[in-house]
Amino acid sequence: MSKKEKGPVWAAGAMSGTSFDGVDVAVIETDGLDILDFGDIHEVIYCDEDRDVLRAAMGAWPGAARADAAALVVENAHIAAMAGLPDVAVLGFHGQTLAHDPDGGRTHQVGDGARLATALGCEVIWDFRSADMEMGGQGAPLAPFYHWACARWVGAEGPVVFLNLGGVGNLSWVDPTMDAPELLGACLAFDTGPANAPMDDLMAARGLGRFDSDGALAARGQVDLGILERALGDPWFDLAPPKSLDRDAFAGLQDAVAGLADADALATLAACAAGAVGRGIPHLPRRPERIFVTGGGRRNKTLMAMLAEATSCPVSPVEEVGLNGDALEAQAFAYLAVRASRGLPTSAPGTTGVAAPVGGARRSRPGTRALS
Known part of the structure; x- marks a missing residue:
């Protein structure tokens, strides 16, 4: 796709998150600024064996055998998820994050976009984070520009927040009245802290399943206020954004709740996730009109109720506005793939702390090596 193209195109994107649920693939029509339409959605769920491979690879940097094994799982799952998609102009491939060290200026997502391009016969845009980090950015989060477009699509008339509750929580404060997402004041984004990861890890460790469905078990528990206060007193919450976290940055929470009963431990971890978001609200330029929640955490009714209390804002899943x-x-x-293919920025100082708005990703076409 030429950088000179300006009209809308159909594009696909793929994501494998730190909750290890599976691969999500979605198609949209966009010109790189606005959303014109939504297309197909596909999902491939990781089997238990593949999920174990990915969990074992967490924290691995390039060259580790466990990282290579994870890459194969990720690539095969993405190829399966995207097979049979309608023709698209370009595919945005995030890969699977195994390690993220923003202070050290490094990040590691496994998955070879060139292999996907050959297997799927489509141009693939990938390795979205490296250019941002080379210019001093955190390399995350990357969704804020799209959240800005979503705010325009739903007709928001003032600042709103999109809160993604995956393994780690991250929020995007967006002002859809601005003319472009990279402009100063259009977007502010940062990781809020631990979200689903501590709860999911506790469920797995105690043989209770993959996750607390609907937050039903947490709803029966009592929050340990001492643990909550100590967790939210971490100096990280006082740091000004942009800022980002590795999935296991708050791994000590598992030890903190080890002595609690199952329901009490889950209630305490849910309160920590909600409280972390609450600690982020004072960092926003203006209080948002609403908080739209995406990610698996929006299905946890206990967590959603705690969020409304912790933020003192109207909180609703994104489905309430048609997303x-x-x-x-x-x-x-x-x-982001369409923006990167057209030379448009994919992050800015307000989203990752990068020195200036920056785009840049690797591009692979069928039968060719990756292009810079």
Whole structure:
């Protein structure tokens, strides 16, 4: 796709998150600024064996055998998820994050976009984070520009927040009245802190299943206020955004709740996730009109109720405004792929702390090596 193209195109995006649920693929029509239409959505769920491979690879940097094994799982799952998609102009491929060290200026997403391009016969845009980090950015979060487009699509008339509750929580404060997402004051984004990861890890460790469905078990528990206060007293919450976290940055929470009963431990971890978002609200330029929640955490009724209390804002799943919370992150990479292919920025100082608005990603076409 030429950088000179300006009209709308159909693009696909794919996302494999740190909750290890599976691969989400979504198609949108966009010109790189606005959303014109939504297309197909596909999902491939990781089997238990593949999920174990990915969990074992967490924290691995390039060259580790466990990272290579994870890459194969990720690539095969993405090829399966995207097979049979309608023709698209470009595919945005995020890969699977295994390690993220923003202070050290490094990040690691496995998955070879060139292999996907050959297997799927489509141009693939990938490695979205490196250019941002080379210019001093955190490399995350990357969805805020798409959230800005979503705010325009739903007709928001003032600042709103999109809150993604995956393994880690991250929010995008967006002002859809601005003319472009990279402009100063259009977007502010940062990771809020631990979200689903501590709860999911506790469920797995105690043999209770993959996740607390609907937050039903947490609803029966009592929050340990001492643990909550200590967790939210971490100096990280006082740091000014932009800022980002590795999935296991707050791994100590598992030890903190080890002595609690199952329901009490889950209630405490949910309160920590909600409280972390509450600690982020004072960092916003203006209080948002609403908080739209995406990611798996929006299905946790206990967590959603805690969020409303912790933020003192109206909180609702994105479905209430006609968006699909299961597809939003995948759609974001379709949107970013079109922007990157046209030389438009994909991050800015307000989203990642990068020195100036920057685009840049690797491009692979069928049968060719990756292009810069």
